[in-house]
Amino acid sequence: MLRESQAILIVYSIVSEASFDSVLMRVVHARSILEGRDVPIILVGAKADLENYRQVSSSSGLQLARELGLSAFLECSAKTKYQVDEVFETAVRQMLVEKVEPARSTEADSQRDTEQPTEGSVPEDAEEQREAGIHTEPSGAVQETNPAPRPAARASSSNRCCIII
Numbered sequence: 414m415l416r417e418s419q420a421i422l423i424v425y426s427i428v429s430e431a432s433f434d435s436v437l438m439r440v441v442h443a444r445s446i447l448e449g450r451d452v453p454i455i456l457v458g459a460k461a462d463l464e465n466y467r468q469v470s471s472s473s474g475l476q477l478a479r480e481l482g483l484s485a486f487l488e489c490s491a492k493t494k495y496q497v498d499e500v501f502e503t504a505v506r507q508m509l510v511e512k513v514e515p516a517r518s519t520e521a522d523s524q525r526d527t528e529q530p531t532e533g534s535v536p537e538d539a540e541e542q543r544e545a546g547i548h549t550e551p552s553g554a555v556q557e558t559n560p561a562p563r564p565a566a567r568a569s570s571s572n573r574c575c576i577i578i
């Protein structure tokens with residue numbers, strides 16, 4: 414299952430430092446199974462409604478995602494539904510730009526592809542972060558949805574997303 418995934422969500426709980434500490438191990442494990450395939454890995458901090466019990470800051474989540482070269486970082490709450498849709502939308506968006514099937518690009522396609530803005534690594538500067546799609550939510554939660562640059566491609570009907578909790 415993991416081997417055939419086209420997007421991977423690695424989920425920890427913001428109220429459990431132990432679950433956050435296990436992220437590195439889970440990313441290493443996922444990458445070892447992917448054997449070099451460039452599959453987007455998205456880091457998700459769950460139980461974001463439990464702000465009063467928070468053990469892992471949003472900035473720690475974002476920093477780890479950056480350090481590990483992950484594709485995106487978000488926090489969500491299954492209980493309140495906060496950003497749950499965004500997690501899956503991000504996964505799908507990332508899958509659609511992933512090299513799922515080599516695109517048979519036409520001249521028009523290649524022209525369009527080269528006109529798209531180049532998305533890069535996560536900047537430190539606040540203004541650049543805003544432009545890059547990193548949002549600071551009213552709750553203070555940081556959402557980083559800017560993907561690392563990936564080749565344009567076509568989605569296949571058999572796209573799979575694997576969630577590691």
Ligand SMILES: Nc1nc2c(ncn2[C@@H]2O[C@H](COP(=O)(O)OP(=O)(O)OP(=O)(O)O)[C@@H](O)[C@H]2O)c(=O)[nH]1
Nearest residue numbers: 426432459460461462463489490491492493494578
């Ligand atoms: N407050 C809150 N509780 C949640 C959320 N998601 C899950 N839970 C609760 O966390 C407990 C475990 O949820 P599960 O869905 O079983 O998750 P799990 O990964 O199997 O279990 P844990 O590792 O114990 O969290 C249950 O009591 C859930 O109701 C959330 O977003 N907010």
